[in-house]
Structure formats: structure tokens, C-alpha cells
Amino acid sequence: MMRDRFELPRNAAGEPLVYFCGHSLGLMPIEARRIVNEELDSWAARGIDGQFSGQRPWVDYAAQMQAGLAALAGADASEVVAMNALTLNLHVLMASFYRPRGTRRRILIEAGAFPSDRHAVAGQIAWHGLDPRDCLLELAPRAGEDLLREDDIEGAIERAGETLALVLWPGVQYLTGQAFDCARIACAARHAGAVVGFDMAHAIGNLPLALHDWNADFAAWCSYKYLNSGPGAIGGAFVHARHAHRSDLPRLAGWWGHDPATRFRMAPGFDAAAGAAGWQVSNPPIFSSAPLLASLEIFMAAGIGRLREQSIALTRALEAEIDALPAGEASLVTPRDARARGAQLSIRVRGDAERSRRIFDALAVRGIVCDWREPDVLRIAPVPLYNTADEIRHAGAALRAALAQVG
Ligand SMILES: Cc1ncc(COP(=O)(O)O)c(C=O)c1O
Incomplete structure (x- = not known):
């Protein structure tokens, strides 16, 4: 776990957001600033x-x-x-x-x-x-x-x-x-x-x-x-x-x-x-x-083999949170077989694209940073370098709350 080697985006209160968007833009290694400054x-x-x-x-x-x-x-x-x-x-x-x-x-x-x-x-x-x-x-x-x-x-x-x-x-x-x-x-x-x-x-x-x-x-x-x-x-x-x-x-x-x-x-x-x-x-x-x-x-320093083991565990934990949502609320697009996927899980939620966008917005309000892609897919990627098992649990709770809020 290399979390302390990254800058973590934070909310207005200074608390770290749950950043599940490494499939789009990875977080900044703290050392990046030093090396850029040296150049x-x-x-x-x-x-x-x-x-x-x-x-x-x-x-x-x-x-x-x-x-x-x-x-x-x-x-x-x-x-x-x-x-x-x-x-x-x-x-x-x-x-x-x-x-x-x-x-x-x-x-x-x-x-x-x-x-x-x-x-x-x-x-x-x-x-x-x-x-x-x-x-x-x-x-x-x-x-x-x-x-x-x-x-x-x-x-x-x-x-x-x-x-x-x-x-x-x-x-x-x-x-x-x-x-x-x-x-x-x-x-x-x-x-x-x-x-x-x-x-x-x-x-x-x-x-x-x-x-x-x-x-x-x-x-x-x-x-x-x-x-x-x-x-x-x-x-x-x-x-x-x-x-x-x-x-x-x-x-x-x-x-x-x-x-x-x-x-x-x-x-x-x-x-x-x-x-x-x-x-x-x-x-x-x-x-x-x-x-x-x-x-x-x-x-x-971390080794890609070791990171992959942690990644499989994190993504599996996220999958379990999604499976534990009320029946029919969310379905997994990504394969369930760990050999046929990386860190990212793509999910479809019940209802139309408009509803899934509202759920995406409700997640953002709860400090979960993921993304939404046309036509109707939420992409969530726990990254072993900086995401934690606690964040997965937090995301599960946020998903449940977002679904209930959007109705
Ligand atoms: C699969 C794939 N191809 C191409 C691109 C475009 O990349 P770039 O703007 O660096 O050329 C992206 C960017 O996200 C991508 O995910």
C-alpha cells in the first residue's frame, strides 16, 4: 500500500475523497512535484x-x-x-x-x-x-x-x-x-x-x-x-x-x-x-x-505482481458490495472472473440513463469519485496503490444511500 505517496483530492472540509477514477486520471505521486520542480x-x-x-x-x-x-x-x-x-x-x-x-x-x-x-x-x-x-x-x-x-x-x-x-x-x-x-x-x-x-x-x-x-x-x-x-x-x-x-x-x-x-x-x-x-x-x-x-x-518499489494481488482483493470486495445492493438495483457489466478483468468494475443501475446520472451525482455528493460513460455505465476502479478496503465499504454504503435517495 503506497497511499501515503500520493496526493489525495479532498472535500471542502479537507477530508480525502474516495477516488475510484484511476482508470481515467491516476492520482499525483507526491514526488512528481519535486521532480518537476527539479527540472x-x-x-x-x-x-x-x-x-x-x-x-x-x-x-x-x-x-x-x-x-x-x-x-x-x-x-x-x-x-x-x-x-x-x-x-x-x-x-x-x-x-x-x-x-x-x-x-x-x-x-x-x-x-x-x-x-x-x-x-x-x-x-x-x-x-x-x-x-x-x-x-x-x-x-x-x-x-x-x-x-x-x-x-x-x-x-x-x-x-x-x-x-x-x-x-x-x-x-x-x-x-x-x-x-x-x-x-x-x-x-x-x-x-x-x-x-x-x-x-x-x-x-x-x-x-x-x-x-x-x-x-x-x-x-x-x-x-x-x-x-x-x-x-x-x-x-x-x-x-x-x-x-x-x-x-x-x-x-x-x-x-x-x-x-x-x-x-x-x-x-x-x-x-x-x-x-x-x-x-x-x-x-x-x-x-x-x-x-x-x-x-x-x-x-x-511495490511490484506489479503484488499490486495485482491487492487489486484482485479490492475489486472482489467492491463486487460483493454491489451484489449486496437490493435485488435488481445494479448489474455488473464487467466479467466476474478475475482473470478477465483488471481493477475496474462497470455497472448498470436499474432504470434509464437519466436515473443512472442522478445516482452518479448522488455518489459525488457523498465523496465518491467515479465516472459515468455513455450510454448508461458507471465505472468504478479501486486502485491498489492508493485505495483501501475501508473505502470499498464506504462506497457500498454510499451506493445504497444514493439508490434510496434517487428512488
Ligand atoms: C482506449 C483509449 N484509446 C485512446 C485514448 C485517447 O488517448 P490520447 O488522448 O492520449 O491520445 C484513450 C483516452 O482515454 C483511451 O482510453
């Missing part, structure tokens, strides 16, 4: 010399984040890099890994994908002069179901077969909280001869990942959710080691992806850095990277 001080004191001197020379910033990110991504350090933001990283990676050829030109995503992911794949298809109506395959859950069955995902990949160029899948679905068997999806995609990429926005820092062993080609994520790095924080990317030295892949190249040993020779040719670092474009934004350093330090 500001370095800039003030050194100007451009901060690039090469001081406690954390800016020129090496991406390297300083690699070990922590690799541990969370389940990768070798050379397979990960902090850069850009999530959607941009999807574009940068698809520019290399979505290479439609002949009839192999389709991309498979889930029908409920986060809109930005859908925009990105549709945009990529159009960028190649193709029509998303022909090339974008979207797999929906079966009629009357919220969750995707693994067999159906595998079946869709098999059916698309030789027409499939890319599978882009989430590690954890943003609305339902469903966690997928990425190894199985990657295996099916590779069997079909397609590339496989993962959006790990809701998975990294939430579940232990094994992107290398799962054989993903690439992955991207943001750092402002479970990685607690602040609004608009620097994103991250994974590129499998088998692509580390691929000079045949086109890239949206920029000078920061150039081999660092010769980057400052300022020569016109592009010589990609080995590994994921070779997909960097620009020099990293230091002030939106510094909080990630603070957060990674906490993850390294």
Missing part, C-alpha cells in the same frame, strides 16, 4: 546545459524511463519507449506496421473501441487511399451481450484470414472493463499472417503484461491513467525485439529516433536507433515526463 530549477540554472548535465540530463530522459516501463509492459528495456501521446503513437506505429498489400488490407478492431482508436484506424486506411467501409472490420458482442467471447474474436480473425493486415485490440476494454487473453489474440493474428498491435491504455499499471512473450508486434498506451503521470502525460510504445533492426519498415522518422550515438552529428541520413527508441520522433517533453519517473519509482 524547472535545472532549466532556470543551466539553460541548454540541462540537456547534458544535472541530475537527470534531458538528452537521456527516455532511457531513464525504460526499465520501469519494461517491467510493467513485460518487455525488454529496448522494446519500450516513452514518447508522444497514445493516439499519436498508434499512428506512428501503424505507419510502420499497417502495410496493406493486394487483398491483405483489412484491420480488425472491436465494435465498441474507444473512438480515438477507431478514428486512428479509419484514418490510416484512408491515408493509404483505401475505404474504411471495405477495410475496417468491427467485431461486436453477440446480441444481448456486453462482453466479447474469446472464441468469437479468434473466429473473426480466422474468417478474415488472408484479407487481414492488422488486428488492433485493447488489453482492457475501456467501457466494460473486460481484460482480454492477449496471447491468444496475438497467436490467432499471427496464424492468419496478420500483424497484431495492442492498445494498453487501460491495462498497463493495472495488470501484469507480457507483451514480449505474447508476441505482440507493437503496443501503445497513455500514462495518465494507472501510471499516474498527470493530465496529457507522455505516452508509451512497445515494439517487439524481432523488429528492433528493421530497416525495411517505413517510419514517420524524426531526429530523436536516430541512433543517439550519432544524432548530434546532424547528418542528413536517418540511421534508426535499435529497438522501440527508433520510433521516437521529437525530443521528449520533460515536464510531462518527470511525473512518470516518480510514478515508475513507486511501481518498482
